[in-house]
Amino acid sequence: MESVLLQISARRLRPLLVVLSLVVLYRGHNEPGGGFIGGLMLGASLILYAMAFGVRKTQESIFFRPVALTAIGLLVALLSGLPALLAGHVYMTGEWITLFTGSLLELKLGTPLLFDLGVYLAVAGMLTLVMFSIMEE
């Protein structure tokens, strides 16, 4: 499929979609969003690119393979339960730290977010894994 319209929009939209997917991932804890949706968006951005430029070019433009992405995602999700063990709680208890306390920019980070990151990566990875192998000629 050689379409200039598609190619230009895919090229312009991809970084936006990646950032958007990260935003969706982060805000998921308090507002609609989350790792699953974010992962789908990330995957969709890559699929869009692949539809415009072909799988091989997309593969070359990213620095990881979908299989690796899936594996890393699973690993991150798995490891996110470990800090709880170190703190003496049950595996996968949510542990939180707050950065910049008191200042205007208060940032709460917790292992559930890390877990969500794992979901995000795994979902994006498996989506692209399947799509790329089907679309590949």
Added chain:
Amino acid sequence: MSTGLLLLVLFLLSGVAPLTRRVLGNAAGWVFALFPLGGFVYYLSLLPGINAGALVTERFAWLPVYDLDLSFYIDGFSILFSLIVLGIGTFILVYAGYYMRPYPMKGRFMGYLVFFMASMLGVVVSGNLITLFVFWELTSISSYLLIGYFHEKPEARSAALQALLITGFGGLALLGGFVLMGIPYGTYEIQALLADPGLIRDSNLYLPALLLVLAGAFTKSAQFPFHFWLPGAMAAPSPVSAFLHSATMVKAGVFLLARLNPIMGGTELWYILLSAFGAATMVAGAWLSITQTDLKRILAYTTVSALGTLVLLIGTGTQYAINAMIIFLVVHALYKGTLFMMAGNIEKVSGTRDITRLGGLFPFMPRAAVIMGLALVSMAGIPPLLGFIGKELIYEAKVQAPNWRFLVIAASFFTNVVMVFLSLRLWFDVFAGKSPGYAKPPHEPSTALVLGPFFLVLASLVLGLFPTSIATPLTSSAVLAVSPGIEAVKLRIWHGFNLILLLSALTVLSGALAYRYRHRLIALAEKVNLRYFAREFSRMFTASIDRFLVFTKRQTGNIQHGYHRFYMMTLFVVASLLVWGVIWRSDPLMLELDFSQMPLNLVAVVVLIIAAALSAVMAHSRLIALIATGVIGFGITIIFIAFSGVDLAITMIMVEVLMVILAVAVLYHLPRYVKYSGTGARMRDGLVATLVGGFMMVLVLQAGTSQLDTPISEFFKEKSYSEAFGRNVVNVILVDFRALDTLGEITVIAIAALGIFSMIRLTKKNS
């Protein structure tokens, strides 16, 4: 130091063994041997206490929920067995380190050996039937790995599988027997069972429990008619044959019977079953060994015969029988381990194990010939080796046997004559006579390869020469443990002139005569075998397994037909029929459907969805059907938004879009519609669809009306921010409250994705 620690160390060692190859190189055998040696010394140090009447027990919590502990129970019998396992194991590791040099993956082999050693030690020190069972199965698995070590040879693979299937089947029966045994006691602790043996003996579970346990023990210890896997197991490298298939693992069944003797023994049934199977195995093993020509197979059949003797002795159960059993156990482990190692050595230096192609080796390897000769003297039961004492005790036990005395004596006499005959044959046909000419001139095997045989024969000699001061302390507690209330017999070399000595003399004489006329004897045996025993058990077993495989293949073909649409249909029909069944039997559903409150725009959406569904069904092209289902999806998304399920709506949009893209990508590869399904098939599909759609509708309606106790959603709403610091309840459930579920789910989709990936890869590669 303790048993638990020792086991842990051994299991860890087996895990790291393959990695140490580069560091240790050829010294691996020596280094590994230090571990069992340490264990050997430890158990030896326990012995004086045990002999004074103490018991060593250890207990580690394992599955407290099921009241199951990893407990160890060490009495005289466990000690004796541990010493055999670890003592012979030490030499086997040294031997294997040298023996396996030319073969690949030596590190892994050593790991398997150590793994087996740990499992076998676990069997003999277990204080709990369930722990014993676990270790028991581990020995079967390590045996499988070791027999199949030369896995590029098909006969090694099939022998390994055969051994695993038979011992695995026995293990299953054994587990059933153990569970039955545990029922009257409410515990699996051996100590508790030993304290009150009457409980199982008098319960009506005794018969099934006994039969199941015997099935386990008989398969493991290669009793007739399960004996055939043991000669097959000779496909394993020689260190394995010497260790597992003569000295230790095959004795696990004997160990179990002896261990359970105080609990289940003493009944008529026990006596009859054990004596019958033991005697049959003893004679069959001896008979079948006559015609063998492969050194290792000769030894394997004599091992079968020895195992039969041991079972027979346990079954007889008299004072002399139990004493003879214990002594013969040690005797056999010592000489058979030696002989197998020597068989491996002979093959190594001469290139063959076929006794008809061997001969005249004495000038090349006098040292080895002397060691092997001494082991054979022990096997023949000639003084001053321990084998003589063992055989004397066996004869004594037979002479005092309570029933069928002459039958048992005759069987025993025949077996011992065969042993003498084979001892002569194994020495003279290998070392004497004239050399048939070897490809390479044979040489003395290196020291490490004869070290083990040397020490084992030495042990046999020392024990035989000092029966009272050395052999008695080793074995007296074992006798007591196997049969409480029986005293250990005073071990002596010289019993005076009596019937037993006469029997011994006759045995040796007959054996010598048999050797003198060996050609005629072997020819006769072959003729008889051909005439009456032409059907080999091993072949019959393989054939029945093959037939079973054909059967399962056909069955699987019927169920797993490979048509995705029919899988779907099966799934849908079964699921919907089940649910319809429940709906049918439940109270009639009271519904109050009020459409007056429904906003007009939603009505429009619903109409759109219905129209899209209809056009999807009617469509004549896949693409149109696909787009129509996409419309349905978006319609549902709008409904979600209308009811403020934003999370769901976003997910739904993403999924719908991606599904369409995916489907289009797949469609591209499909052929055009050529043939439409017929009216019948359409009616059928329509019926299935209606069934499924109908039950979904009823379920949804019912879910809206029925009120469960307290919806869990309240809990989540309440705790979401206070405990998990998140306002998005759906997300908090996913990543915090139910994170483990989510982890499972993403693992599943990852596996599914990998499956799709590899399937597509595979078809691409093939085409």
